[in-house]
Amino acid sequence: GDSVTQMEGPVTLSEEAFLTINCTYTATGYPSLFWYVQYPGEGLQLLLKATKADDKGSNKGFEATYRKETTSFHLEKGSVQVSDSAVYFCALRMDFGNEKLTFGTGTRLTIIP
């Protein structure tokens, strides 16, 4: 079946460091890909998405590029802030008409001043 694999956390970085959180997927077709973020005590919020190969999703300084050849959707940010501390989830959805999201296990990110 479809699955998403994320790098194990927790990840701890200093403020202004470069961030990469790896995400790879397994799917029988060409899914839409998503990054969700969960801040402490809150629900998941959509951070960015990409619906086809080579698309780049971006939001709040975060970027991820849909790489079909490597089945990856790595999350990057050039300079992280303390306020970026959260849990990040990679997810896929197979068909645009299919509402089912398949999530990775999440990666906890802590940014220290």
Next chain:
Amino acid sequence: ETGVTQTPRHLVMGMTNKKSLKCEQHLGHNAMYWYKQSAKKPLELMFVYNFKEQTENNSVPSRFSPECPNSSHLFLHLHTLQPEDSALYLCASSHQRQGGTDTQYFGPGTRLTVL
């Protein structure tokens, strides 16, 4: 700011208790979802409702019973739960239209502890 609210935010219950979780969305969506978030495991989709009709039940034990009286409200009725059911239960909603489904919006979750 979320348009999906969940109550209660925290719940502790014994294995013989009966309780209900409530979700309300203020976004005009027509699809609602229950997810279970356990430590070190991916989010698990439990139930999906489209236009108040249940369209998916992901092999969820019968001790979890969903109810969707209208497109804005979703309940999860709990009875005779087990300690391994302790988790964060997340509700989400989205707009289902012809040709596809838009982004899911999540509530803050209910932290459930079963003693």
